[in-house]
Amino acid sequence: MKSVIKVSDFQKNYGQLRAVKGISFEVAPGEIFGLLGPNGAGKTSILECLEGLRIPNGGSIEVLGLNPVGQAEQLYNQLGVQLQSAGLPDSMQVDEAMKFFCAYHRVAPRYDLLDRLGLTAKRKDQYFQLSLGQQRRLLLALAVAHNPAVLLLDEPTAGLDVAARVELHQMVREMQAVGTTIILATHDMAEAEELADRVAILLEGEIVATGTPLELTATGAGLTKVSVRTETACLSDTGRTWPGVKQHISKGEYNIFYSSDIAPTLSAVIGYIDAQQDSLIDLRVERPSLEDRFLEITNTGGSK
Amino acid sequence: MTAFVNHFLFEFKTGIRNKSLLLMNYLFPFGFYVMLGLLMTGIAPFYREGMVSSMVTFAIMAATLLGLPDPLVTAREAGIFRNYKINGIPARSILMIPVLTTIFHLLIIAVVITGTAPLFFAAPLPVNWPVFFLIFVLTAFACSGLGVLIGVISSSSRMTVLWSQIIFVPSMMLGGLVMPLEMLPEVMRRIAQLLPATHAINAFRGLTQQLGVDFSPIASMLILLTGGLIAFALAHYLFSWDQRNPATKQRYLAILALLPYLIGVFVLS
Numbered sequence: 001m002k003s004v005i006k007v008s009d010f011q012k013n014y015g016q017l018r019a020v021k022g023i024s025f026e027v028a029p030g031e032i033f034g035l036l037g038p039n040g041a042g043k044t045s046i047l048e049c050l051e052g053l054r055i056p057n058g059g060s061i062e063v064l065g066l067n068p069v070g071q072a073e074q075l076y077n078q079l080g081v082q083l084q085s086a087g088l089p090d091s092m093q094v095d096e097a098m099k100f101f102c103a104y105h106r107v108a109p110r111y112d113l114l115d116r117l118g119l120t121a122k123r124k125d126q127y128f129q130l131s132l133g134q135q136r137r138l139l140l141a142l143a144v145a146h147n148p149a150v151l152l153l154d155e156p157t158a159g160l161d162v163a164a165r166v167e168l169h170q171m172v173r174e175m176q177a178v179g180t181t182i183i184l185a186t187h188d189m190a191e192a193e194e195l196a197d198r199v200a201i202l203l204e205g206e207i208v209a210t211g212t213p214l215e216l217t218a219t220g221a222g223l224t225k226v227s228v229r230t231e232t233a234c235l236s237d238t239g240r241t242w243p244g245v246k247q248h249i250s251k252g253e254y255n256i257f258y259s260s261d262i263a264p265t266l267s268a269v270i271g272y273i274d275a276q277q278d279s280l281i282d283l284r285v286e287r288p289s290l291e292d293r294f295l296e297i298t299n300t301g302g303s304k
Numbered sequence: 305m306t307a308f309v310n311h312f313l314f315e316f317k318t319g320i321r322n323k324s325l326l327l328m329n330y331l332f333p334f335g336f337y338v339m340l341g342l343l344m345t346g347i348a349p350f351y352r353e354g355m356v357s358s359m360v361t362f363a364i365m366a367a368t369l370l371g372l373p374d375p376l377v378t379a380r381e382a383g384i385f386r387n388y389k390i391n392g393i394p395a396r397s398i399l400m401i402p403v404l405t406t407i408f409h410l411l412i413i414a415v416v417i418t419g420t421a422p423l424f425f426a427a428p429l430p431v432n433w434p435v436f437f438l439i440f441v442l443t444a445f446a447c448s449g450l451g452v453l454i455g456v457i458s459s460s461s462r463m464t465v466l467w468s469q470i471i472f473v474p475s476m477m478l479g480g481l482v483m484p485l486e487m488l489p490e491v492m493r494r495i496a497q498l499l500p501a502t503h504a505i506n507a508f509r510g511l512t513q514q515l516g517v518d519f520s521p522i523a524s525m526l527i528l529l530t531g532g533l534i535a536f537a538l539a540h541y542l543f544s545w546d547q548r549n550p551a552t553k554q555r556y557l558a559i560l561a562l563l564p565y566l567i568g569v570f571v572l573s
Contacts, residue, residue, distance in 0.1 A: 051390050053545065076392035083390070085547065086383035089314075091321040096314055101391050103307040126321070142391075 004029050004064055004150060004181040005050065011058035012045045012205075019045045021205040022059060027183065032176055034196030034213075035185040036290075038298055041202035043185040044084060047154050050183065051081050063150055077105055080148030082140050084155045084185075090128035094119055094138055097127070098145065105146035113141040117167060132159040140168060144175065151175060151182045157191060169195060189291035199290070201297050209297050213290045223247070223258040225286040228269060230255075234276040235269070243268050254282075311397060315405040318375075328371030329409040333363035337417055341425040344482070351482075353515060355427035356418050357436075357508030358481045361443060361501055363413045367406050368447035369454070369472050373464035375402065376455030385545045395543045399456075399536070403448040410444055430512035439511065439525060443504035446528040449535025450500065450561060456539045457555045459548075475501035480509075485518050493518060497569045498562060503527050519572035527564045535561040 003026035012020040020042040027033040035043045048054040049061055052068035052075065061068060066075045088097055094114060102109045114123060117137040122130060130138065136159050144151065153172075157165045172195055176182060186192050192199050193213045201209040201216070209216055223246055228235060235255040242248060244261030259265035262285065273280055319325045337359045344351040351358075379385060379398075388398060421427035430436040450471060458464040476482065478492055479501030485493055496502040503524035510521030538561055542554060 053386055053389065072389075073392070076390060079390065081390045083383065083386060086387040088387065089318065089379060089384055091318045092314060096310075100307075100310050100314055103310045104392050106307075139387075 002029075002065075003027060003062075004031075005033075005183065006062040007046070007050075007059070008061075009059035010046070010049065010056055010061055012042070012049060012054065013057045019205050023200075023202075023205070023207050024059075025200055025207065025210065027181055029181055030176060030179045031198065032172065032182045032184060032196045034192035034199035035183060035202060036187075036189065036192055036199055036294055037202030038187075040204075042205040043202055044154060045205075046202075047081075047152050047183065047185055050152055051079065051083075052076075077146065078149045080143040080146065080151040080180075082136075082143040082151075082153050082156055084158070086139070087135070088127045088138070090126060092127045093124055094127075094130070095123045097138060097142060101142045102145055107146045110141070110145040113145055114138075116171070117141050118164060133161055133164060136160060137164055137168075140171075144171065147178075147180075149180060151180050152185075153182065154185045155187065156184065157186070157188060165191075189289065189294055193290040201294060203298055209293075216293050217288050217290055223260055224262045224265075224288060225284075226257040226259055226262070226265060226269065227282070227284040227286075228255045228257070228273075228280070229253050229282040230273055231279040231281060232276075234273060234278040238272075240272070307393075308397070308401070311393075311401050312405060315402050316408060318402075319405055319409045322375070324374065325371055329367045329406065330413055332366050332370075333359070333413050334416065336362060336366075337421075340482070341421070341427075345425045345427075348483075350484075352425060352427045354480070354484070354505065354509060354513060355425060356421050356429060357505060357513065359417045359421070360414045360440060361479070361504045361508070362476075362481055363417065364410055364440070364444050364447050364504070365472055365475055365501060367410055367413075368403075368444065368451040369468045369475075370451075372402060372406060372448060372451030373455035373458060373468055374461050376452065377458050377461050377464055380544065381460075381547055383547050386547065389545045395540060395545075399452050399539055399543065403445075403452060406448060407441070407444045410440075414440060428513070430508070431514060432512045436508070436512040439504065439507045439528075442507075442525055442528040442532070443500065445532035446500045446503075446535070449532040449539065453535045453539040453542075453558050453561055456542050456544070457558045471499065475499045478502065480505035486516070494569055497572060498565045500528060500531060500565070503565075503568070519568075523568065523572055527568045530564040531561065534563060 005027040008024045009022045010020055011022050035046060037043050049056050050063055050068055052072040055069050063075060064078055068075055098109045098111060098114060114120060117140065119134060119137060122134060127135065140156060157168055160168065172182060184192065184196060196213060198212050200207045236250045242257060243264035244259040245257045245265055246260055247258040249256050257265055319329050385398065418429060422429055454464055454467040458467060478488060478496035479499050481501060485496060485502065488496060506517050506519060507521040507524040509515040510517035538558055542558065
């Protein structure tokens with residue numbers, strides 16, 4: 001299947017600073033592709049070049065087979081963008097904004113999106129009267145109002161409350177279901193893990209890891225966290241070595257084991273509790289998250 | 305067409321909703337008109353002769369030179385232009401639609417001035433209304449071009465004030481708005497020809513009020529037209545979508561907008 005987005009050996013410099021150092025990736029139709037990375041990793045530079053706002057210094061970028069800089073006129077109707085740092089005129093009303101942008105995209109205004117994103121009561125308010133979260137919801141509504149084939153989201157949930165975040169995730173999934181290709185640049189690992197089909201982790205302008213969230217978490221040295229609470233705290237201060245356990249700490253009523261091999265660890269811990277005739281009150285197993293893997297990669301300077 | 309209408313209506317409403325624009329489009333010109341009308345008609349009765357054209361020219365300068373630049377800088381800095389670009393809104397719309405709506409606001413204030421000046425200050429009305437309208441449009445076009453160009457090249461709101469005042473203040477003093485050009489020394493008259501206000505007043509006096517002029521009013525109209533065309537072309541060429549206005553040497557090209565006025569200094573007598 002032909003890629004919707006194709007980035008080959010893309011480079012972006014700002015004066016002497018090499019912000020993006022020759023990265024390549026492709027995004028398939030209907031895929032949600034996450035761009036993760038710390039501040040200054042190059043996420044926004046990539047998005048801005050995909051949007052045609054900046055000109056690459058090397059390599060090539062194609063969106064729907066078009067060059068975002070040279071063929072912007074053909075692209076803008078197929079591209080929906082929520083920029084991290086972009087606004088609307090202070091005096092523009094919510095309703096007006098919807099009418100204004102939809103007219104340029106030659107589609108009917110989508111007031112239903114305003115209702116859906118909790119802006120019904122704010123339709124006559126001017127942009128400066130909205131809270132930060134409401135402004136971001138409006139910008140999102142405007143980005144998707146013309147049903148774009150490709151949606152580029154830069155930190156879409158920054159400043160949103162929980163309800164708006166859930167609604168946004170739902171909208172993103174719905175757009176994916178109708179075939180929209182989505183690039184999501186975010187700091188929020190949980191969001192990327194939940195939404196993205198594949199992610200690329202960026203560090204200092206280079207892709208240091210790429211794959212599905214599951215693949216990335218499985219390939220790391222991340223340890224599974226096992227938290228155990230028993231009636232008589234028989235696990236505390238045993239002095240034992242537990243199979244697969246790299247670290248064992250007591251925290252309040254819980255004993256926490258960080259294991260690289262969960263099956264023998266669990267078997268040994270439960271066996272020990274039985275042997276001590278103690279009773280298990282609580283047992284929690286937490287797999288290493290994408291955030292753990294991200295921190296592992298970025299803290300080691302990108303070595304896989 | 306729908307996009308243009310929506311954009312036009314929004315910018316028109318902004319001219320009233322935005323307090324700074326309301327001040328520059330209506331309150332400042334109207335207040336100045338009333339104040340000068342009360343003051344000048346008492347101490348210098350000859351002022352009545354050119355009052356309508358002077359006050360209309362003043363309104364044009366306030367709305368364009370002082371009103372147009374800052375919203376452009378503010379919008380660029382707030383990332384609004386970036387948002388416009390990715391939604392396919394062309395630079396020419398961003399530059400021209402606020403100019404058109406400003407001219408619309410100016411028409412309203414011009415009607416108020418021409419309608420009330422004869423009643424309250426016994427000021428004579430222009431004798432040739434079509435030419436009066438044409439000079440009004442040319443002056444608004446020339447001053448809007450400079451206003452938009454200042455907004456495009458300025459790195460900050462503070463700089464727009466500086467550039468605008470460099471044209472606005474000398475226009476007030478030398479442009480013939482308060483005292484006729486013939487009262488100025490020869491050197492100052494020459495310097496005054498660098499200002500669009502001077503050519504506006506010269507054209508108004510010569511072609512719509514049958515008053516004496518220093519140089520050809522037709523030449524003044526041509527200078528206003530070419531000055532406006534060059535200023536808009538330069539503004540479009542130097543326009544930046546980015547939030548920060550890159551401090552390129554290209555910005556110095558903006559000085560070319562004064563070329564027709566400079567030629568006028570040497571050619572007109």
